[in-house]
Amino acid sequence: MNKFIVSTDCVVFGRDKNNKVNLLLIKRKSDTFDGYWALPGGMVEDFESVDDSAKRELEEETGLSTVFLEQLYTFGDLGRDPRGRVVSVAYYALLNIGDLELKPDTDASDAQWFPLNNLPEKLAFDHDKIITTALNRLRGKINYFPLVFELLPEEFTIEEVREIYSDILNQDLDRRNFSRKLKSTGCLIHLDKKKKVLVGKPPTLYKFDYEECEENGFNITL
Amino acid sequence: MNKFIVSTDCVVFGRDKNNKVNLLLIKRKSDTFDGYWALPGGMVEDFESVDDSAKRELEEETGLSTVFLEQLYTFGDLGRDPRGRVVSVAYYALLNIGDLELKPDTDASDAQWFPLNNLPEKLAFDHDKIITTALNRLRGKINYFPLVFELLPEEFTIEEVREIYSDILNQDLDRRNFSRKLKSTGCLIHLDKKKKVLVGKPPTLYKFDYEECEENGFNITL
DNA sequence: ACAAAAGTGTTAGATCTACACCCATGA
DNA sequence: TCATGGGTGTAGATCTAACACTTTTGT
Numbered sequence: 001m002n003k004f005i006v007s008t009d010c011v012v013f014g015r016d017k018n019n020k021v022n023l024l025l026i027k028r029k030s031d032t033f034d035g036y037w038a039l040p041g042g043m044v045e046d047f048e049s050v051d052d053s054a055k056r057e058l059e060e061e062t063g064l065s066t067v068f069l070e071q072l073y074t075f076g077d078l079g080r081d082p083r084g085r086v087v088s089v090a091y092y093a094l095l096n097i098g099d100l101e102l103k104p105d106t107d108a109s110d111a112q113w114f115p116l117n118n119l120p121e122k123l124a125f126d127h128d129k130i131i132t133t134a135l136n137r138l139r140g141k142i143n144y145f146p147l148v149f150e151l152l153p154e155e156f157t158i159e160e161v162r163e164i165y166s167d168i169l170n171q172d173l174d175r176r177n178f179s180r181k182l183k184s185t186g187c188l189i190h191l192d193k194k195k196k197v198l199v200g201k202p203p204t205l206y207k208f209d210y211e212e213c214e215e216n217g218f219n220i221t222l
Numbered sequence: 223m224n225k226f227i228v229s230t231d232c233v234v235f236g237r238d239k240n241n242k243v244n245l246l247l248i249k250r251k252s253d254t255f256d257g258y259w260a261l262p263g264g265m266v267e268d269f270e271s272v273d274d275s276a277k278r279e280l281e282e283e284t285g286l287s288t289v290f291l292e293q294l295y296t297f298g299d300l301g302r303d304p305r306g307r308v309v310s311v312a313y314y315a316l317l318n319i320g321d322l323e324l325k326p327d328t329d330a331s332d333a334q335w336f337p338l339n340n341l342p343e344k345l346a347f348d349h350d351k352i353i354t355t356a357l358n359r360l361r362g363k364i365n366y367f368p369l370v371f372e373l374l375p376e377e378f379t380i381e382e383v384r385e386i387y388s389d390i391l392n393q394d395l396d397r398r399n400f401s402r403k404l405k406s407t408g409c410l411i412h413l414d415k416k417k418k419v420l421v422g423k424p425p426t427l428y429k430f431d432y433e434e435c436e437e438n439g440f441n442i443t444l
Numbered sequence: 445a446c447a448a449a450a451g452t453g454t455t456a457g458a459t460c461t462a463c464a465c466c467c468a469t470g471a
Numbered sequence: 472t473c474a475t476g477g478g479t480g481t482a483g484a485t486c487t488a489a490c491a492c493t494t495t496t497g498t
Contacts, residue, residue: 001227001265002227002228002265002266002267002268003225003226003227004225004226004227004228004266005223005224005225005226006224006226006228006298006309043223043224044224044226044298044309045224046224046307047300048300049298049299049300050296050298050299050309051298051299071295071296073293074272074293074296074311076228076266076271076272076273076311077271077272077273078269078270078271085268087228087266087272087309087311089296089298089309157477158477158478159476159477174461174462174463175477175478176462176463176478176479176480177460177461177462179477179478179479180479181460194468194469197469197470197475197476197477198470198471198475199469199470199471199474199475199476200468200469200470200474200475200476200477201467201468201469201475201476201477201478202468202469202470202476202477203476203477203478204477204478379450380450380451381449381450396488396489396490397450397451398451398452398453398489398490398491399487399488399489401450401451401452402452403487416495416496419448419449419450419496419497420448420497421447421448421449421496421497421498422447422448422449422450422495422496422497423448423449423450423451423494423495423496424449424450424495424496425449425450425451426450426451
């Protein structure tokens with residue numbers, strides 16, 4: 001009987017106050033990859049499913065329990081962890097950072113949000129590969145699944161949605177065409193409220209209509 | 223340190239002589255789920271990566287070593303295997319059955335191909351869930367990735383491609399529109415050969431142009 | 445010459461892209 | 472009234488779906 005350690009790693013995407021997408025990394029304080037930035041994660045325990053383990057680790061890091069979390073891919077190469085045979089099930093999570101206070105884990109000296117276009121060069125283990133996989137998944141899936149609303153607050157403006165799409169896809173999107181496409185999904189609830197702004201015309205606030213989406217799906221191909 | 227058994231399960235899709243898509247199942251001869259149909263698979267060994275393990279198991283079952291194989295999803299719920307804590311990394315494979323002779327594994331009394339629309343009712347473990355996941359992946363991915371050519375012989379006709387798409391998506395596809403769309407991918411090599419047929423006009427044979435596809439991608443949205 | 449399946453073209457409707465001006469608000 | 476950013480419409484191009492007849496071959 002061959003038994004392995006099974007761990008989870010989580011690619012956590014968070015939206016900051018400037019409506020930019022960031023990635024959460026932990027600075028390792030450990031005998032392996034000391035000082036390197038790494039994805040949050042940890043070992044799966046006996047009493048929990050792999051999914052629950054990822055959820056637990058994420059809660060311990062962020063204090064949030066209701067974030068979107070989805071399995072990404074499993075990394076099981078020999079030698080991916082110098083300490084021994086570790087199979088890692090990777091997840092990705094989406095959340096709105098808000099005023100979230102990070103609680104660094106015990107084996108980490110620091111936790112930090114990095115903007116997508118400014119990630120550290122060298123990461124621990126095969127975590128760069130995991131991040132690339134997560135980004136590709138995200139870029140593909142936002143076309144047919146309402147992932148970006150997991151990053152936004154409950155009430156948002158169309159411009160905020162567009163900026164998130166732009167940031168993730170790393171390309172400009174025409175403001176008018178985007179607005180039309182987003183509305184044509186039929187999954188927006190128009191609120192009779194405007195967002196308070198410092199300058200310019202106050203934009204309309206919307207909520208995402210999860211029921212409608214459940215019934216008729218979501219598609220916004222850019 | 224919590225150590226688990228890591229296994230692989232493989233959803234093998236094969237095209238039969240009638241150009242229909244089938245799924246390979248193994249009849250269990252074992253103390254758990256005896257007599258039930260199950261996916262081929264087995265434990266990951268110390269000396270191999272998880273990917274390699276799936277490849278090895280598949281070779282042992284089918285005798286084929288060059289089939290398309292891709293990781294699908296990891297199933298890690300508690301109690302999914304009554305014998306103990308087993309985390310299973312599921313894969314899916316695509317192949318052209320041809321004259322392939324199946325070699326049943328030691329803990330199986332029978333291996334059999336089942337047409338997609340006629341799978342057994344009850345399957346061992348959570349294998350029905352794994353198959354559903356695989357079918358969903360397949361149905362989504364054939365739109366933007368040339369998976370179906372892994373099922374077909376090297377030289378094929380457009381009608382054969384259409385029938386495979388039809389079978390996987392479980393819907394009729396207009397013959398003329400499909401032909402146009404498939405050709406417009408730019409990834410077909412027109413051969414100066416016709417397929418021998420018993421009745422009717424002999425259809426043109428094509429090969430898939432993997433180089434072209436590599437460069438410009440593949441997209442056929444039905 | 446007949447039966448069977450392959451091959452092909454057109455048209456109307458829908459969708460997509462590119463693009464510029466007016467509107468509402470706060471200072 | 473000005474500066475700022477939000478909101479909206481249209482025309483031309485492209486793509487899509489629906490649809491039927493002609494061609495090639497074997498018997």
